[in-house]
Amino acid sequence: MRIAGVEMMREIDRIAVEEIGIPAPVLMENAALACIRNLDLTKGYFVVVCGRGNNGGDGFAIARHLYCMDKEVDVFYISEGSDYKTETRTNFRILKRLGVPMIPLSSETMWSFREALKDADVVIDSLVGTGVAKPLRDFLRQVIQEININSKYVLSVDVPSGMNADNGETMGQVIDADMTVTFQCMKRGFLNYDAMSKLGRVIVENIGIPGPVEAKAEKGEFLTDHALARSLVPLRDKTGFKSNYGKVLVVAGSSGFTGAALICTEAAISTGSGLVTLCSREEVFQSLVLRLKEAMSIHPDDLEDGTGRADVVVFGPGLGAGDVTFDMLLRVIKSMQENGGRSKTLLLDADGLNVLKDRTEILTHLDFNVILTPHVGEMSRLCGLSSEVIQKNRIDTARSFAQEHKCIVVLKGYNTVITDGKTAYVNPTGSSAMAQGGMGDALAGIIGSLCGQGLEPLEAAILGTYLHGYIGDELAGENYIVKASEIIEAIPGCMKRLQDSKR
Ligand SMILES: NC(=O)C1=CN([C@@H]2O[C@H](COP(=O)(O)OP(=O)(O)OC[C@H]3O[C@@H](n4cnc5c(N)ncnc54)[C@H](OP(=O)(O)O)[C@@H]3O)[C@@H](O)[C@H]2O)[C@@H](O)CC1
Numbered sequence: 001m002r003i004a005g006v007e008m009m010r011e012i013d014r015i016a017v018e019e020i021g022i023p024a025p026v027l028m029e030n031a032a033l034a035c036i037r038n039l040d041l042t043k044g045y046f047v048v049v050c051g052r053g054n055n056g057g058d059g060f061a062i063a064r065h066l067y068c069m070d071k072e073v074d075v076f077y078i079s080e081g082s083d084y085k086t087e088t089r090t091n092f093r094i095l096k097r098l099g100v101p102m103i104p105l106s107s108e109t110m111w112s113f114r115e116a117l118k119d120a121d122v123v124i125d126s127l128v129g130t131g132v133a134k135p136l137r138d139f140l141r142q143v144i145q146e147i148n149i150n151s152k153y154v155l156s157v158d159v160p161s162g163m164n165a166d167n168g169e170t171m172g173q174v175i176d177a178d179m180t181v182t183f184q185c186m187k188r189g190f191l192n193y194d195a196m197s198k199l200g201r202v203i204v205e206n207i208g209i210p211g212p213v214e215a216k217a218e219k220g221e222f223l224t225d226h227a228l229a230r231s232l233v234p235l236r237d238k239t240g241f242k243s244n245y246g247k248v249l250v251v252a253g254s255s256g257f258t259g260a261a262l263i264c265t266e267a268a269i270s271t272g273s274g275l276v277t278l279c280s281r282e283e284v285f286q287s288l289v290l291r292l293k294e295a296m297s298i299h300p301d302d303l304e305d306g307t308g309r310a311d312v313v314v315f316g317p318g319l320g321a322g323d324v325t326f327d328m329l330l331r332v333i334k335s336m337q338e339n340g341g342r343s344k345t346l347l348l349d350a351d352g353l354n355v356l357k358d359r360t361e362i363l364t365h366l367d368f369n370v371i372l373t374p375h376v377g378e379m380s381r382l383c384g385l386s387s388e389v390i391q392k393n394r395i396d397t398a399r400s401f402a403q404e405h406k407c408i409v410v411l412k413g414y415n416t417v418i419t420d421g422k423t424a425y426v427n428p429t430g431s432s433a434m435a436q437g438g439m440g441d442a443l444a445g446i447i448g449s450l451c452g453q454g455l456e457p458l459e460a461a462i463l464g465t466y467l468h469g470y471i472g473d474e475l476a477g478e479n480y481i482v483k484a485s486e487i488i489e490a491i492p493g494c495m496k497r498l499q500d501s502k503r
């Protein structure tokens, strides 16, 4: 699914109507019906609050459908301002002719508006949508405040009125919605962490704009969905042999952090790698070796040999942030450069990222693929921006770092961002039930394994983050928290279901 801001939505609308010839009233009608589909129609009394732009037009059309269903409906509308757009005027006039109660909003009608809001089972907010990008005028702010104070349940049409659809910021005052039915694309602003509490449940509804029209206007930003994830799951061949499924070297684990090494290694095995080898820091090597079952091991003195044989190196979980780790990283990089790198991948996680603080230029001259999987703290160390700034601009931060350093960035957390600097994918799966030590180590093993099974690094990162969060969501359905080891146990079953659904 595509992610769009204001300009992209306007362009999609223009192409659909002007170039393809889909009549604008058809789109408005589809938008209205999409909202009707998401309303609780067992309720009896609806108040629709309309602005003068097309968002208001959607609201007038919704009111008509509710009227046709014999619902009690009152329409309050902004009466001052520029002329209605054509489709909005058409829908306004139809309601007038039908005799649907229509009350212009003003200081005189504010009292009856307030009473109607209190009585309404559902308030439909169609004041403004994607057409506004500047601070709202005082009167509109007042109307929004009244809705927020007095309503039991608010459905926002396309965008909670007052929210900037590009960046999620509040333009003076914003509707506190219980549900937002947004049209055609996920709005970019909805991904801003600060915006989320205003949106309620978000439903993205298709309003009949064909995919190729969207594609013409797209800006290379997508939300991963189940269909995309399924399309990426590698199918296991009947005649497959273990070496067909990738050789993964995990370089992880130091004193006090042996769990990270085991979790990462086991995640790679459970995701389907044929051959997984663990190399750790010397002081924990013997104890870790004793705990391995399916995986092999290699002593840190032989790191170059192990790297030379591997298709993928996952470097960093629990490895320690000091000079020893940095030296190990340099040895891995040198060996990968010397062993014909193009098809090989280095995934850096945790301490593999921490040792790059102030040294990220190393990344720009490598002949093999590089994937970085930072959480926001690690990203802050890498790029020098504060966590607050990064969290407000997650897509842009990840994208520009990936572009500058010629690598793939997986910026973890709620709505993980995956980008190669050109395109960006936002992962909708996962929740705070997964906010547990070890979860990131599992993700690193999963993505590394998928790279070894032949997926392009960007694809591996898209599928890996989706699977990781999807399994987390399934387990969180019945559990307060989810452990990394439970994710690992569930990976083969989940991948099997996805594989079977492809065949
Ligand atoms: N994309 C699609 O394919 C489709 C999109 N559709 C729908 O169209 C919506 C976009 O419609 P849009 O472009 O008409 O803008 P919209 O959000 O209604 O806002 C314009 C209104 O805001 C007002 N206003 C402006 N600034 C203001 C301020 N500072 N303070 C206060 N008011 C201010 C401005 O008033 P004015 O200033 O001109 O007097 C005008 O009345 C979109 O969200 C979706 O719902 C569907 O119908 C079907 C297909």
Ligand SMILES: Nc1ncnc2c1ncn2[C@@H]1O[C@H](COP(=O)(O)OP(=O)(O)O)[C@@H](O)[C@H]1O
Pocket: 350, 375, 412, 413, 414, 415, 416, 429, 430, 431, 432, 433, 434, 435, 436, 437, 438, 439, 440, 441, 442, 443, 468, 469
């Ligand atoms: N609130 C959340 N919503 C979605 N995913 C989350 C959330 N909190 C954590 N996760 C996921 O859990 C993992 C935690 O990784 P990380 O912070 O590196 O943990 P660790 O280093 O302890 O293994 C990441 O993949 C992250 O996206």
Ligand SMILES: [K+]
Pocket: 055, 125, 126, 127, 128, 129, 156, 157, 158, 159, 160, 161
């Ligand atoms: K709205």
